[in-house]
Amino acid sequence: MPSEFTGKHVTVAGLGVSGVPAAKVLHGLGAHVTVVNDGDDERARAQAAELEALGVTVRLGDGDTLPEGTELIVTAPGWKPTKPLFTAAGQAGVPVWGDVELAWRLRGLDGRKPAPWLAVTGTNGKTTTVQMLASILKAAGLRTAAVGNIGVSLLDAVTGEEEYDVLAVELSSYQLHWAPSLRAHSAAVLNLAPDHLDWHGSMEAYAADKGRIYEGNQVACVYNVDATDKPSTEDLVRAADVEEGCRAIGFTLGTPGPSQLGVVEGLLVDRAFVEDRQKNAQELAEVSDVDPPAPHNIANALAAAGLARAFGVSAAAVRDGLRAFTPDAHRIAHVADVDGVAYVDDSKATNTHATEASLAAYESIVWIAGGLAKGATFDELVTGAAKRLRGAVLIGADRALIREALARHAPEVPVVDLDRTDTGAMLQAVQEARRLARPGDTVLLAPACASMDMFTNYNQRGDAFAQAVRELGA
Template identity: 60%
Template sequence: MSALEHLGRHDSWEAVRAVVVGVGVSGFAAADNLLHVGAHVRVLAESATPAQLEQAHLLEVLGADVRIGPGATSADALPDDVQLVVTSPGVPPTAPLLAAAYARGLPVWGEVELAWRLRDPEHPGTWLCVTGTNGKTTTVQMLAAILAAAGVSHVTCGNVGLPIVEAVMDPTPYDVYAVELSSFQLHYTHTMAAGAAAVLNVAEDHLDWYTGPHGMADYAADKGRIYERVSTACIYNVADPVTEQLVRDADVEEGARAIGFTLGTPGVGMVGLVEDVLADRAFIEDRASTAAELCTIADLASPAPHYVANALAAAALARSYGVPAAAVRDGLSAFRPDGHRIAEVALVDGVRYVDDSKATNPHAARSSLQAYDPVVWVAGGLAKGAGFDDLVTAVRDRLRGVVLLGRDRGVIADALARHAPDVRVIEVDDGDTSVMDRVVGAAADLAQPGDTVLLAPGCASMDMFANYGARGDAFAESVHRLRDR
């Protein structure tokens, strides 16, 4: 067994020679804290932004050997004396340097794994962890709002908020770490043992990263790693059998319970809906015959089904920690989602315009579309290898029309032609005038009073916009110009 297995926060890492791959948020945090505990650190990256170059210089001042440029992460760049590789989450295991590390039998960690090993043994706190194809950030933020309402010392971290290694190394420890984890982060996590964990859903995504013959199965398996060694509750989506199977497959601590969340009436050991009430039949003594009211749908910022499902998952995580029902109600009623998540932009000529630019894959777009009827759907961008046949089949009866933009709009157009041939489709090409102005204008032509024009692209944004936020902003600005003309 490697000596690394026994090293923790208060041990000396002076004998450890580590390579950190990447200088983004995660890579910088990993390198910074490895230096803090005394390790010899080399940072390797193919490129860096100006802001990342400034951070790289800081790491050099602290003692790191930083090498940035083409070829810096080639297989030959792996030092002979390295004992540990800590990689940024976006780097796939097939990358040459990581493949070389695996071939040598070296441990390859992510920043989350490093954070778990650097917890304060006297005040480790409880990790309440969330993953899923969609809804992770909103659910973690809902959980944080509930914990705040309950007066629990907490921090949001991982894929949202602070890098988790920075959170655990804070001199003032937290009672709860509300942790958002991507499949990429989980892939490189090996010993984490959450108090409770939730997989919200598993749908086709990131197949440009999971490129092997069993890409979807590998993606789901990485999501399922969040359940390993859980001590209190594994929370799954009753409507998504994959998430329940991941619980069944996990090796958990004795006494850990499987807790379902559902938009239907909850059975024993579940949280769900009783008419318009979010109800708990999992974390009460008399759950066989009664339920505890957590809040009502009217208390939430949106009645959209996927938003309610996220609230139920957040409530289950909080209840697993012992948060009272009143704090669940207070936290959820006070919470407002970040921008570009089912955000109403304006009402123009009786048509509602909604920005859900954060719906960056087909599963998210489907969840959003199912909250509106009839709807003019605005979609397109970078599909990342995903298909749209199941989505179109599920929502075709509520589509008034579709407006498509972006590089992979043809993938969606083909699915519509196969499964919704009677739905009118307008494709908007790039041009000199504002693409989004023409998209919104086309959607307005298709819409009738009482309809919703919904930006739920089902695709990433980077073919035309800096990020999903910039895409949503462009949509909102175009809607406002339409309203004001």
């Protein structure tokens, strides 16, 4: 069946988890597809061969030149807006979409009613919140999936054979930057803290891209009442152009006001989606239904509940969905207790904001940290956590930045600086942490840094930590 893409010359920028599916879908819709890619390694050549067998043109090692005749670019989300390819596209009047924008425009192309999107972004907690939301929606008997930046392709979700009632969608700032026409049923921004500023250019640009998730919302813009950063998530709601009748719904770890969800005497409660919200509240779940019940994870649960309630889900389904949810590995995962000391893997805490939340969950900590800082500074993080630190063990390429912050703001905290960036350093780090710890302490891997200086990804880093802990207890 002809589509708006039939005969259109489309350039797909970047191979990988988004580029290959986009190229295949566009080719299947009758577009003339050319893929450009910066790299020319073995993996890229294998992907290129797969696409070329379908009739797709692939240019490896040249991601900066705009192919002649290009009418549309569909880019991998991580490609920076400053790339020469996009400069050339702007000069030629060629629009640039991301894979999320493409997926949004392909909804309903096969004649099926498009599933509404409940969308989540934020510096931290996106994946957990989207997984909680999907669990709640499933508990309500809805056909759903957790998709987007979470690893399941949105393109697959909107073009596949399975039909959905609603989708729980995780979106990164990169994806939102390239998604100009996205209009969610309801959306949440969990928090804002400096991250990926090398890509966005400034905190203001980063926040603006996050705020795109609220544009055109139909029912609810869910925001973090407790956020103190500026701009705040509430500021982004105020700036958004939404549909008539769309409501601002806050979530807080304190007692909620009208049009908010919050916590009262160990209960998650809703004062937003109830009759006479000035006087009434609806119990949703107990704090103990959230796993783990750390403060930032309770906030995630409230945000997920807010989106689900905006979609009409019952209080019972919120409770049942939260009880059924199992957190991912490497996210505040309790590995073992050894000699009265708890060992916790939060390898997914790859920036200071995530690590701040992780450190706040424990009273006395031996902190294992370090890696690639991505331009971050650590003074504020260390200042806030100093009273909780029994000691610190530092690893990775940028560990000196953390060591210097500790010297400035927590000089009494003993620090072990491991001058190693090999994967075997984790075993020594755990051994040093054991030496510093006392019964009742928590040895916490919350690196506040990316992992690629020493490991393939944060998963491998967390696995190395868990293996080292197991060797302690052997």
